[in-house]
Amino acid sequence: MTVRVYNFSAGPATMPLEVLERAQSELLDWRGSGMSVMEMSHRSKEFVSIAAEAEARLRSLLGVPDDYAVLFLQGGATGQFAAVPLNLTPAGASAAYVSTGSWSKKAIAEGRKYLDVQVVADEKASNYATVPAEGSLEVPEGAAYLHYTLNETIGGVEFPYVPQVDVPLVTDASSTILSRPLDVSKFGVIYAGAQKNLGPAGLTLVVVRKDLLGQARPETPSVLDWSAMAEADSMLNTPPTLAWYLVGLVLEWVEQQGGLESMAERNRAKAELLYGAIDASDFYSNPVAPAARSWMNVPFLVPDPALEKPFVAQAAEAGLSGLGGHRSVGGMRASLYNAMPLEGVQALVDFMTDFEKQNG
Numbered sequence: 013m014t015v016r017v018y019n020f021s022a023g024p025a026t027m028p029l030e031v032l033e034r035a036q037s038e039l040l041d042w043r044g045s046g047m048s049v050m051e052m053s054h055r056s057k058e059f060v061s062i063a064a065e066a067e068a069r070l071r072s073l074l075g076v077p078d079d080y081a082v083l084f085l086q087g088g089a090t091g092q093f094a095a096v097p098l099n100l101t102p103a104g105a106s107a108a109y110v111s112t113g114s115w116s117k118k119a120i121a122e123g124r125k126y127l128d129v130q131v132v133a134d135e136k137a138s139n140y141a142t143v144p145a146e147g148s149l150e151v152p153e154g155a156a157y158l159h160y161t162l163n164e165t166i167g168g169v170e171f172p173y174v175p176q177v178d179v180p181l182v183t184d185a186s187s188t189i190l191s192r193p194l195d196v197s198k199f200g201v202i203y204a205g206a207q208k209n210l211g212p213a214g215l216t217l218v219v220v221r222k223d224l225l226g227q228a229r230p231e232t233p234s235v236l237d238w239s240a241m242a243e244a245d246s247m248l249n250t251p252p253t254l255a256w257y258l259v260g261l262v263l264e265w266v267e268q269q270g271g272l273e274s275m276a277e278r279n280r281a282k283a284e285l286l287y288g289a290i291d292a293s294d295f296y297s298n299p300v301a302p303a304a305r306s307w308m309n310v311p312f313l314v315p316d317p318a319l320e321k322p323f324v325a326q327a328a329e330a331g332l333s334g335l336g337g338h339r340s341v342g343g344m345r346a347s348l349y350n351a352m353p354l355e356g357v358q359a360l361v362d363f364m365t366d367f368e369k370q371n372g
């Protein structure tokens with residue numbers, strides 16, 4: 013018998029059971045082709061149709077305007093930390109970055125290899141528990157774009173608004189894409205690793221406004237060159253075919269759930285349930301300013317760090333997996349991606365209540 017746990021891992025993360033079952037049923041023979049998707053040439057008409065269908069679904073779900081290219085790349089969001097400056101600026105350029113925590117800092121460090129990074133806001137003073145106040149971001153003269161991390165997966169800090177600036181807005185949406193509607197037209201570039209809300213690891217989504225294409229530095233690796241990839245329908249080289257197919261199935265599932273409005277309602281309810289339980293208790297705490305609390309990643313602490321290991325171990329025994337905080341910060345963290353049902357969050361809250369009774 014298959015036993016499935018509630019998996020709160022930050023990524024790779026839980027996938028919808030219906031998607032896994034569908035993939036299982038199609039694993040040996042994809043719709044009469046006589047072969048598995050993982051055995052297909054990426055140039056075959058079967059795979060080209062899988063790829064095109066996934067793109068069409070993504071465009072419709074996220075409301076991607078026609079003047080944007082949608083790319084399915086490799087190299088993770090980390091690859092895009094380099095691709096962003098390489099594709100958007102010439103040598104010697106500068107760009108503005110916002111630092112709201114661990115992933116912003118990684119984007120900044122990688123960006124510094126290629127340009128003059130100007131950090132226009134750094135939430136260090138709050139220990140990265142906040143985002144800059146709406147309307148406060150100022151882009152210095154000459155900066156080519158503004159980069160920010162829409163959702164900090166480790167710190168659990170999410171922008172509740174889209175910054176308004178006069179330069180192209182670039183965002184790392186890895187851990188929040190598809191969790192709620194997003195006005196794509198406000199952005200120059202949106203990128204995201206797939207392994208949270210989109211599907212399995214191995215695929216990186218880039219949505220880029222077409223007028224920003226065609227200016228990559230000559231030394232840009234071809235696999236990171238958005239224009240070259242756009243021209244080749246993301247198949248300049250062999251794409252991660254299986255991951256692409258699975259992302260397509262996840263997108264179909266999101267559609268069946270009622271799209272992003274419906275995802276937002278469910279995700280809001282899940283987040284409210286967990287934050288509500290944390291705030292109502294004197295035992296658990298979450299340091300993030302309420303307005304900037306992530307719907308997707310909820311870090312929390314117990315009063316005594318010595319209780320963290322027993323918490324995580326006993327939770328795992330109760331079928332609640334992946335609750336350890338990121339290795340860089342410790343504590344606990346529950347990731348509540350689209351595929352995590354409300355019942356999973358309720359089971360976590362019930363476990364937390366019991367654990368508090370025994371250890372509080």
Ligand code: PMP
Pocket residue numbers: 023087088089090091115161163164165166184185186187205206
């Ligand atoms: N940005 C964010 C917000 C992330 O959560 C992650 C991965 N957890 C990354 C970037 C890095 O992604 P990848 O491992 O796909 O390069």
